[in-house]
Amino acid sequence: MTAEPVVTAAPGQEETDGLVVWLQTTDHKRIGILTLGAAFVLFLFDGMLGLTMRAQLARPGQHILSAQQYNQVFTIHGTGMIGLAITPFALGLGVYLIPLQVGAPRIAAPRVTLLGYWCYVLGAVTLVWAFLTPGGAAAGWWGYTPLSSSIYSPGPGMSLWVAGVFLAASGMILQGATVLWTILRMRAPGVTMLRIPVFAWTMVVTCLMTLASFPSLLTAMGVITAARIDPGLLASNAWNLAYENLFWFYGHPVVYVMFFPFVGCVAEVLAVFSGRRFFNYTGTAFSLLAFAALSMAVWGHHLFISGQQVNDYFSLTSILLTIPAGMEYFGLLGTIAGGRLRYPTAMLFALAFIPQFLIGGLTGIMLGTPSVDYAVNNSYFVVAHFHYTLFAGSVFGFFAGVYFWWPKATGFLLDERAGRLHFVLMVIGANVTYLPMFGLGIKGMPRWVVTYPAGAGFSALSLISSIGAGVIGLAMMAFLYNIYISARQKKPATADPWGGHSLEWLTSSPPPRFNYDAQFPIPRIRSFTPALDLRERQRERQRVTPSQRAGRPVTDTVTTDTRAYRDEG
Amino acid sequence: MPFRHVYSGIFLLESVIAGVVFGLVLAAMAAVMLVSWRKRRRGAPAARREHLRLLEAAFGLALAVMAAFLVVVSFSANGQDFPRQDPKPTMRVQVTAFQWCWRFRYVGQPVTVTGSCADGDYPVLVLPAGRPVEIDLTSVDVVHAFWVPYLDYKMDAFPGHVDRFIVTLPRDGRWIGRCAQLCGLYHYEMDFYLQVVPQAQFGRWLHARAGTAAVSGR
Numbered sequence: 001m002t003a004e005p006v007v008t009a010a011p012g013q014e015e016t017d018g019l020v021v022w023l024q025t026t027d028h029k030r031i032g033i034l035t036l037g038a039a040f041v042l043f044l045f046d047g048m049l050g051l052t053m054r055a056q057l058a059r060p061g062q063h064i065l066s067a068q069q070y071n072q073v074f075t076i077h078g079t080g081m082i083g084l085a086i087t088p089f090a091l092g093l094g095v096y097l098i099p100l101q102v103g104a105p106r107i108a109a110p111r112v113t114l115l116g117y118w119c120y121v122l123g124a125v126t127l128v129w130a131f132l133t134p135g136g137a138a139a140g141w142w143g144y145t146p147l148s149s150s151i152y153s154p155g156p157g158m159s160l161w162v163a164g165v166f167l168a169a170s171g172m173i174l175q176g177a178t179v180l181w182t183i184l185r186m187r188a189p190g191v192t193m194l195r196i197p198v199f200a201w202t203m204v205v206t207c208l209m210t211l212a213s214f215p216s217l218l219t220a221m222g223v224i225t226a227a228r229i230d231p232g233l234l235a236s237n238a239w240n241l242a243y244e245n246l247f248w249f250y251g252h253p254v255v256y257v258m259f260f261p262f263v264g265c266v267a268e269v270l271a272v273f274s275g276r277r278f279f280n281y282t283g284t285a286f287s288l289l290a291f292a293a294l295s296m297a298v299w300g301h302h303l304f305i306s307g308q309q310v311n312d313y314f315s316l317t318s319i320l321l322t323i324p325a326g327m328e329y330f331g332l333l334g335t336i337a338g339g340r341l342r343y344p345t346a347m348l349f350a351l352a353f354i355p356q357f358l359i360g361g362l363t364g365i366m367l368g369t370p371s372v373d374y375a376v377n378n379s380y381f382v383v384a385h386f387h388y389t390l391f392a393g394s395v396f397g398f399f400a401g402v403y404f405w406w407p408k409a410t411g412f413l414l415d416e417r418a419g420r421l422h423f424v425l426m427v428i429g430a431n432v433t434y435l436p437m438f439g440l441g442i443k444g445m446p447r448w449v450v451t452y453p454a455g456a457g458f459s460a461l462s463l464i465s466s467i468g469a470g471v472i473g474l475a476m477m478a479f480l481y482n483i484y485i486s487a488r489q490k491k492p493a494t495a496d497p498w499g500g501h502s503l504e505w506l507t508s509s510p511p512p513r514f515n516y517d518a519q520f521p522i523p524r525i526r527s528f529t530p531a532l533d534l535r536e537r538q539r540e541r542q543r544v545t546p547s548q549r550a551g552r553p554v555t556d557t558v559t560t561d562t563r564a565y566r567d568e569g
Numbered sequence: 570m571p572f573r574h575v576y577s578g579i580f581l582l583e584s585v586i587a588g589v590v591f592g593l594v595l596a597a598m599a600a601v602m603l604v605s606w607r608k609r610r611r612g613a614p615a616a617r618r619e620h621l622r623l624l625e626a627a628f629g630l631a632l633a634v635m636a637a638f639l640v641v642v643s644f645s646a647n648g649q650d651f652p653r654q655d656p657k658p659t660m661r662v663q664v665t666a667f668q669w670c671w672r673f674r675y676v677g678q679p680v681t682v683t684g685s686c687a688d689g690d691y692p693v694l695v696l697p698a699g700r701p702v703e704i705d706l707t708s709v710d711v712v713h714a715f716w717v718p719y720l721d722y723k724m725d726a727f728p729g730h731v732d733r734f735i736v737t738l739p740r741d742g743r744w745i746g747r748c749a750q751l752c753g754l755y756h757y758e759m760d761f762y763l764q765v766v767p768q769a770q771f772g773r774w775l776h777a778r779a780g781t782a783a784v785s786g787r
Contacts, residue, residue, distance in 0.1 A: 067754050140751045146728060147711040147753055152668075237730035240712065274605075275615035283625050305714060305749075306725045307706075307732035311651075315643045319636050326632040330625070333597055338616030341605040355595055362587035365639065371646035372583065375576045375721035378714060378749040444718030446749050449757035 026114060027513060028107035032096025033409065035117050035175070039088035042124055044476065046080035049073045051473055054433070058466035060454040070450040071138035072157075076131045078141030079161065082254065083168045084124045086390060089398050090261040091172055091210070094179040094203040096409065100504035101200050103188025103522045105514040108181035116174030123168025130160035137161035140448065142251070143220075145243045146234040149227040159228060166221045169214050169250075176210035179203055188503075188516075190525035194285065197502040197528055198271070198278050198331075201285045202264030205292035206257050212296055213253035220246040241308055248299035256295045258390060260288065262353070262397025263328060269350040269400045270332055272498050274339025277529050280331040287327035294321055304373045311370040318368030325361060329354070344498070345419030349400035352427055357393030360385055363438070381441025384434050391472075392430040399426070399479075407493030411509045415489065418482035425475035432468030436461040495520070501529035572650055572722040579646045583639075655735045658703035662694070666706075666713035666726040666748065669755035676705075680778045686758050693762045697771035698741055706732040716749035717763050723749045738765045 022030055052073055056064045065073060099107050107113050130137045136157040139148040143165075148158055183196065183204055196204075223243045226233060233239050271278040278284070298321065300314035332354060341347070363385040366372045376382065399422075407413045445458045452458045496505040504511070507520040516522045523534050608615070661676040670686035673694045684692035696702055706715050708726040716723035719742075724732050748759035766774065 067757065071751075071754065071756075138753075142751075144712055144751070147751065152711055152753060235729055237727055240727060240729075276617060277619050279619060280621075280625055281619065283620075283629075305723050306727070307734075308727075308730070311647050312644055315647065316640050319639045319643060322636045322639070323629070323632045326635075327625075327629060329594070330628050333594070333601070334621075336598070336601045336605075338618070339601070339605055340608050340613075340615040341602060351598070354598060355591065358591055358594055362590060366580070366583045366587065369579060369583065369639070369643040369646065371572070371575045371579050371643070371650055374572060374650070374723055375580070375718075377723065378716070379718075444745070444747070446716070446747050446757075448751040451757060 024114070026106070026110035028095050028099050028110060028113060029409070029511065031107070031110070031113050031117050032092050032094075035088050035092030035095060035120065038117075038121055038124065039085050039092055042080055043085035043089070045128075046077050046085055047472070047476060049077040049080070051469055053077065054466040054469035056451065057462050059463065060452050060456070060459050062451055065450070067450045068135065068138060071140075071448070072131060072136035074448065075137050075140055075161070076127065079127060079137075079165060080124075081390070082141060082258065083165055083172075084120075084127065086258040086394055086398075087168075087172055087254065088120060089394075090206055090257055091175045091179065093199075093261050093265070093398075093401060093405075094206065095175055097405065097504065098179050098182050098200060098203055099186070100408075100507065100511060100515055101197050101502050102183055102186065102191050103503050103516065103525070104182055104186040105516065107178055108186055109178045112174050113178040116171040116178070119167050119171030119174065121171075123164045123166070123171060125164075126160050126167060127164030130157045130164055133157040133160065142244075142247055143224060144247075145224060145227050145240050146231065148224050149231040149234055150229075151231045158224075162221050162224050162228070166218055169217050169221075172210060173214045176207040176214075180207035180211065183207075188522050188525065191503075194282060195525055195528045195530075197264075198267040198281065198284060199261070199264035199502070201288055202260040202267070205288045206260045209253040209257050209260075209292050209295060213250045213257075216246050217250035217254075220250065241306070244303055244306065245299070248302040249296075252299040252302065253295045255386075255389070256291065258394050260291075262394045262401065263332075265401030265404065266350040266353045266397045267332060267335070268502065269346045269404050270335045270339075271529075272404075272500055273342045273344065273347040273350075274336045275342070275499070276335065276339045277501065277527075277532065278331065279334030279337070280327070281528060283327055284331040287324035287331075291321065291324035291328070294324065298368075301368050301370075301373065304370045305377050315368055315370055319365060321368075322365055329358070344403070345414070345416055345423055346400045346403035346498075348420070348423045349396045349403065349426075352423070353393060353396045353400065356396060356427075356430065357389060360388030360390075360393050364389065376441050378447050379441035380437040380445045380447065383447055384437030384441060387430075387434045387437070392434060396426065396430075399423075404498065405504075407497050408504060408509045408511070411493055412486060412489070413491045413493050413497060414486045415482050415491075418478060418485060422475055422478040422482055425471055425478055429468050429471035429473075429475050433465050433472060434468070436465045436468075440465075496531065499532075499535070501532040503530050505531040506534065573720055575646050575649045576721040579642060582642065586639075656701040656737060658735055659700045660697075661703045661705060662696070663705045663707070664694070664715060664726070666708040666715065666752075666759075668710050668753055669748075669759045671715075671746075671759070671761045675775065678775055678779060680775060682778075684761075686755065686760060691760050691762055693764050694746070695764045695766060695771065695774055696736070696738055697768045698738055698765050700768065701735050701737045703733060703735050706734070711752050712750050713748050713752045713759070714750035715746065717744055717746040719744035719763070725750055741765050741767060 022034065025031060052065065056062050056070060095107060095113055133156050135155040139153055139158060146152055183200055220243055223239065223246065267278055294317060297317045298314060300309045301318045303309040304311055367385060403414055403419055440458055440461050443457055445452065493509045495508050506523065507516050512520065523530055527533055663674040663676060665672040670684055671692050672681060672683040673692060674681045682692050684690045706724055706726045707730065708728045710728060713726040714723050715726055724734060743762055743764045746761040746763050748756055752759065
């Protein structure tokens with residue numbers, strides 16, 4: 001039977017291995033793995049910078065890092081996490097999964113996708129280089145002018161930062177464009193737009209937002225470049241205000257670029273491990289589109305405290321986001337409601353995503369109200385808010401996706417026991433780190449402070465937060481340990497270890513060079529869950545005419561393969 | 570100064586709404602897991618409904634009503650923060666931010682207060698209680714922000730631009746103020762104090778300070 005474990009790569013792949021071959025590959029699966037791998041390394045690097053900051057802030061009045069070093073560290077932590085880690089996670093997942101999910105043999109314009117990867121890597125190298133120069137880049141991830149001009153940030157570090165951000169963003173634009181092109185123009189016969197998986201829908205809106213908003217960041221980098229050549233420009237308020245608007249025209253949509261693909265991961269995982277089709281598929285698809293459209297009109301809520309923004313308009317658009325966001329939550333909760341839940345690690349991460357992201361989302365609505373924003377903006381309240389969205393939300397969704405698709409990409413399963421340890425440490429770490437920050441913000445602790453005096457009232461909560469950060473560090477070690485032992489055990493994955501719904505579960509793990517072939521053909525597509533349809537048809541056939549069990553052999557993977565990891569339901 | 574009053578009300582309201590929503594979602598998840606557990610014990614299959622059109626529409630409508638309510642709350646709070654008719658200020662203070670401290674100039678008086686913000690040398694912004702004061706906020710170098718956590722209000726200070734707002738401080742007291750916009754190396758030390766004193770005392774302070782005006786400031 002074809003669903004036997006397929007551990008080795010498809011024919012034709014082994015002999016072409018080697019670093020140089022990988023780095024010039026046109027296989028979207030390899031470009032995706034390269035992107036995700038580089039992003040994960042940078043995620044760990046930027047995470048260690050975060051731990052360094054928490055070490056400094058654990059106690060009042062500490063100067064483990066000098067003021068200049070501390071400013072460099074949070075600048076690279078923020079720029080790196082957003083531009084070099086989470087955004088590439090988002091688009092890298094799309095590069096890997098989208099051709100598989102829409103039944104395409106390859107990604108559109110694979111060399112452009114590869115060029116995007118190269119721009120991103122060059123950008124990453126440039127940013128790390130900026131970090132290593134004396135003085136470094138220390139103007140925060142916003143790079144507000146005039147602080148980022150050559151008067152207030154002299155030296156090569158800031159210039160390299162501008163170049164690095166520009167390159168990395170260009171790379172993401174290229175990858176986003178080819179992913180979108182693949183979804184729109186390269187779907188297999190029968191895969192209509194309303195038959196692509198929910199993850200693919202989240203990638204549609206992610207790529208649309210990338211294409212619409214990232215060019216604004218490139219323009220903003222142009223403004224800094226001009227200001228580094230002629231700092232006199234910035235004597236005019238208009239340039240500084242223009243920079244802030246250009247930056248946030250990118251800076252807000254990018255928040256959703258770093259969010260939606262992970263909602264897509266969570267949606268797929270919840271549906272599969274609830275044993276039912278995603279609930280309210282069409283409503284979710286349209287609410288995603290509405291969300292993306294609206295996301296282009298909310299940037300001004302970052303500028304309430306500039307005193308030079310239209311408060312009511314941006315408050316209106318920001319609060320209206322609750323409607324599509326609520327519809328998406330409705331889809332997630334509706335999917336698990338009435339399901340028969342199984343709880344492998346991927347499902348645990350997906351379930352934890354729901355309440356944890358909600359904390360970030362609900363506090364985000366509060367920040368969309370100017371009267372609240374005036375009080376808590378640029379305080380640790382905001383730091384808590386966006387770490388709940390990005391870490392307790394997006395990164396949890398990302399790990400749900402990693403545990404879910406890892407066997408597809410590698411051909412072997414991740415260890416479930418180490419996975420559970422990883423999950424538990426992540427939940428403890430995330431909440432112990434970020435929950436106290438809401439309190440710090442309300443108590444008046446500003447962002448970007450190198451240290452704080454003992455009498456300021458921030459000591460206890462800061463210490464708790466720092467301990468939590470240490471637990472996050474342990475969680476990441478648990479994950480690395482998991483990869484290590486899983487790679488040693490090499491517990492083989494079948495084509496479909498989970499009882500998946502979407503097309504990619506019908507091809508081998510890992511998939512052949514062109515995704516589907518004579519051995520793993522694309523079936524007739526009638527819905528957004530072709531793999532589940534096929535299993536159900538098979539079951540139906542077996543029930544009606546057991547003697548005619550011929551035809552394409554498909555096992556009921558829900559019952560056979562769940563033995564592989566221990567079903568707890 | 571309406572900010573503090575408006576904020577505390579709206580923050581409480583929105584926190585309660587957020588808490589209720591969060592609690593409902595948690596309760597729903599717990600219920601789902603319980604139902605799933607019983608289903609598995611009975612050997613019942615997962616539900617197959619992919620849509621419940623009426624529920625979807627009702628939920629969408631509920632969200633729209635909720636959003637509309639929050640928008641109205643936000644607009645009305647913003648309207649209270651910035652009333653169409655500000656009270657007429659009885660005095661003006663020019664607040665100038667610079668790397669890395671503050672300068673407070675009392676317009677029409679020969680008084681300027683400043684400091685270095687280093688080694689405890691924090692400038693004190695002295696204001697009279699109960700009188701509307703106009704703050705003219707600007708910066709001479711990079712973007713800073715004037716933040717008094719007690720007032721629950723902050724405002725950016727841009728170079729080449731003056732932001733004006735009016736504060737009326739109801740009672741005496743002394744509170745810390747901070748810079749709330751990343752402004753470079755010593756951002757974290759860029760604090761000041763806001764001290765509010767009775768009007769008579771303020772007059773005496775201004776008078777005494779005027780005598781030393783020539784040596785104050787940098």
